[in-house]
Amino acid sequence: MFDYVPFPMFDIVKIHLIINSVLAFLTVSVVALRLVSRLTSGSKLWWDDYLILFALPQGLGMLIIQGLWAPMGIGYNVTETLPNLETILKMLVAYELIYATSISTIKVSVMLFYLRVFVNPSLRKATKAALIFVGLWSIGNILQVFLICRPFVKTYSLTAEGVCGNQVASFIAIGAFNIISDVMILTLPLPSVWQLKMSTARKLGLSCVFLIGLVVSVIGIIRIVTLTQLDLTNLTGTMIWADFWSATEPNLAILCVSLPMLGSLWKRFRANRGASESKNSGYYSSESNTIGSSAFSKIKNQDAAERGDTQxxxxxxxxxxxxxxxxxxxxxxxxxxxxxxxxxxxxxxxxxxxxxxxxxxxxxxxxxxxxxxxxxxxxx
Known part of the structure; x- marks a missing residue:
C-alpha cells in the first residue's frame, strides 16, 4: 500500500507496538462492557456514549499509523531513511489530525456525561463554559495542522518551496493546553461531590472515580518531555518515544473515562455471585420453604431495579x-x-x-x- 524501503525494527520499537496493541485490546473490551452495562441496565445510549464510540476508531487509527511507521526506519538516522521520509511526513499530517480530533472528542464526551448526571446549576454552567473553551482549543488544534506551513504541501514535501513555523513548539503548546484542560474538566464535579450528604470515605471514593483520568494527564506531561527532544531535521532518529506516547494517550484516555461506567455491571455481577453462593451454601432451602434473611430478596430486588424491571x-x-x-x-x-x-x-x-x-x-x-x-x- 505504501512505497517504502523496509528496515529491521529495533527491539524498543517492537516493545512499544506490543504495549499499545495490548492497551488497544483492553480499551475495545472496556468500551464494549460499557455498552453492555448501559443497555442491560435499561438505559439508552446518550451523546457521551456515542462520542466515545466515535473516538475509539480514532485511537485505533493512531496505533495503525504507529504500526505502519515501525518498519520504515523509526530509530534510524534520517540519512538512512531519506527514501521513506516523505511518506512518513504525509502520515504525520494524518497522525496530528487524528490526535487532535480524538482527544477533543473524549473531552467533550466527559463533559456531556456531567450534563447527563448532574443537576447542580453552577456545575452545569461551568461545564458549558468548559465546552466552549475545549471547542475553541480543538479548532485551533485542527487549524494548525493545515496552517503551520505555507503552502500546505510544504508540510510533507521535501522539494516544495515555502516556509513552516516552529512545528515542535506548536506540538508542545498544544500538549500544554491539553493537560490544563484535562485538569480543569476532571476537577469540575469535585465541589458538588463534597457537598453531598455522605461519609467522607464515600466522598473520597467518588472523587477518585472522577480523578482517574489524571493518569492521562501524567502521560501527557511525559509526552511533552519527549516532544522537546524531537528534531525534525532528524525525524526518524528522534521520534521513537514521541510516537509511542502520542499513540498511547488517546486509547488510555478512552479506557479511563469508560471504566467508571462499569459500576452497575460490577454490582450486578457481585449480586449474582452472592446469590449463587447463598444457594450453594444452603442458605436458601426450597425443601423447608424458608429464607434465612431478607438479604437474598434484597439482592434480587436490586438486580431487578438495575435491569429496569417494574417494582x-x-x-x-x-x-x-x-x-x-x-x-x-x-x-x-x-x-x-x-x-x-x-x-x-x-x-x-x-x-x-x-x-x-x-x-x-x-x-x-x-x-x-x-x-x-x-x-x-x-x-x-
Whole structure:
C-alpha cells in the first residue's frame, strides 16, 4: 500500500507496538462492557456514549499509523531513511489530525456525561463554559495542522518551496493546553461531590472515580518531555518515544473515562455471585420453604431495579395515598401453648398486630425460634 524501503525494527520499537496493541485490546473490551452495562441496565445510549464510540476508531487509527511507521526506519538516522521520509511526513499530517480530533472528542464526551448526571446549576454552567473553551482549543488544534506551513504541501514535501513555523513548539503548546484542560474538566464535579450528604470515605471514593483520568494527564506531561527532544531535521532518529506516547494517550484516555461506567455491571455481577453462593451454601432451602434473611430478596430486588424491571420502590411504601400493614409472628416450642400479645405499631395512622403463633410443621428443631413477617399495602 505504501512505497517504502523496509528496515529491521529495533527491539524498543517492537516493545512499544506490543504495549499499545495490548492497551488497544483492553480499551475495545472496556468500551464494549460499557455498552453492555448501559443497555442491560435499561438505559439508552446518550451523546457521551456515542462520542466515545466515535473516538475509539480514532485511537485505533493512531496505533495503525504507529504500526505502519515501525518498519520504515523509526530509530534510524534520517540519512538512512531519506527514501521513506516523505511518506512518513504525509502520515504525520494524518497522525496530528487524528490526535487532535480524538482527544477533543473524549473531552467533550466527559463533559456531556456531567450534563447527563448532574443537576447542580453552577456545575452545569461551568461545564458549558468548559465546552466552549475545549471547542475553541480543538479548532485551533485542527487549524494548525493545515496552517503551520505555507503552502500546505510544504508540510510533507521535501522539494516544495515555502516556509513552516516552529512545528515542535506548536506540538508542545498544544500538549500544554491539553493537560490544563484535562485538569480543569476532571476537577469540575469535585465541589458538588463534597457537598453531598455522605461519609467522607464515600466522598473520597467518588472523587477518585472522577480523578482517574489524571493518569492521562501524567502521560501527557511525559509526552511533552519527549516532544522537546524531537528534531525534525532528524525525524526518524528522534521520534521513537514521541510516537509511542502520542499513540498511547488517546486509547488510555478512552479506557479511563469508560471504566467508571462499569459500576452497575460490577454490582450486578457481585449480586449474582452472592446469590449463587447463598444457594450453594444452603442458605436458601426450597425443601423447608424458608429464607434465612431478607438479604437474598434484597439482592434480587436490586438486580431487578438495575435491569429496569417494574417494582415497588422503597420510597413508595410510605406514600401518602397508601397504608402499610405488617404482621410478625414468632413461634417457639418451649412453651405448651403459644402466648399471644398485641403491639400497636403506628405506620401512617394504621396499626399492626404481632402475635405468637404455632411453629411451622416444617421446622426440624423443636426448640428453635421462627419469625414470619407478612406485608400488605392498600391504597386510599
Amino acid at each position: 415497588i420502590h422503597l420510597e413508595n411504601l410510605y406514600a401518602a395515598n397508601q397504608e402499610v400493614h405488617y404482621q410478625s409472628a414468632v413461634a417457639t416450642t418451649t412453651t405448651p401453648e403459644p402466648v399471644r400479645m398485641l403491639v400497636d405499631h403506628k405506620d401512617k395512622d394504621s396499626g399492626s398486630e404481632v402475635s405468637l403463633t404455632e411453629p411451622s410443621p416444617y421446622q426440624t428443631d423443636r426448640n428453635g425460634i421462627r419469625v414470619h413477617t407478612k406485608w400488605s399495602i392498600s391504597h386510599n
